Amino acid sequence: MTNKTCEVHQNHKHEHGEHCGHTKIIHGDHADYLHDGHLHHKHLDHYDEHRLEVNEINPDHCQPVIHEDAHIHGPGCGHEAVPHGDHTDYIVNGRLHHPHGDHCDDHGPVETEANPKH
Numbered sequence: 266m267t268n269k270t271c272e273v274h275q276n277h278k279h280e281h282g283e284h285c286g287h288t289k290i291i292h293g294d295h296a297d298y299l300h301d302g303h304l305h306h307k308h309l310d311h312y313d314e315h316r317l318e319v320n321e322i323n324p325d326h327c328q329p330v331i332h333e334d335a336h337i338h339g340p341g342c343g344h345e346a347v348p349h350g351d352h353t354d355y356i357v358n359g360r361l362h363h364p365h366g367d368h369c370d371d372h373g374p375v376e377t378e379a380n381p382k383h
């Protein structure tokens with residue numbers, strides 16, 4: 266079997282599934298698991314790395330959004346990081362936020378599904 270399009274995530278010990286605790290992201294016709302800023306897609310016996318495409322729904326332009334607080338996104342900021350195109354965005358109220366200079370850009374909506382641990 267040829268698998269040219271697979272970007273295999275190596276050494277993945279965690280088995281994603283219902284109630285694994287990782288938020289699900291609706292990505293086209295499937296759902297991926299958000300894990301430490303990566304989108305993991307179960308594929309046969311391994312996980313692929315997925316990233317959200319830059320398109321009309323999720324453009325990567327500069328579209329400043331106003332934060333009610335002076336929040337600066339970064340590792341551990343409390344928002345989930347998600348790969349989008351060639352950069353990383355943060356999910357805030359169902360929208361992609363991209364830190365850009367002194368503001369955040371709005372990179373469009375993203376559909377998430379809570380996947381709480383039992």
Ligand SMILES: [Zn+2]
Nearest residue numbers: 281282285287
């Ligand atoms: Zn998981």
Ligand SMILES: [Zn+2]
Nearest residue numbers: 292297306315
């Ligand atoms: Zn995907």
Ligand SMILES: [Zn+2]
Nearest residue numbers: 327328365370
């Ligand atoms: Zn901007």
Ligand SMILES: [Zn+2]
Nearest residue numbers: 338342344355
């Ligand atoms: Zn944040």
Ligand SMILES: [Zn+2]
Nearest residue numbers: 349354363372
């Ligand atoms: Zn983005």
Ligand SMILES: [Zn+2]
Nearest residue numbers: 338357362369
């Ligand atoms: Zn923001």
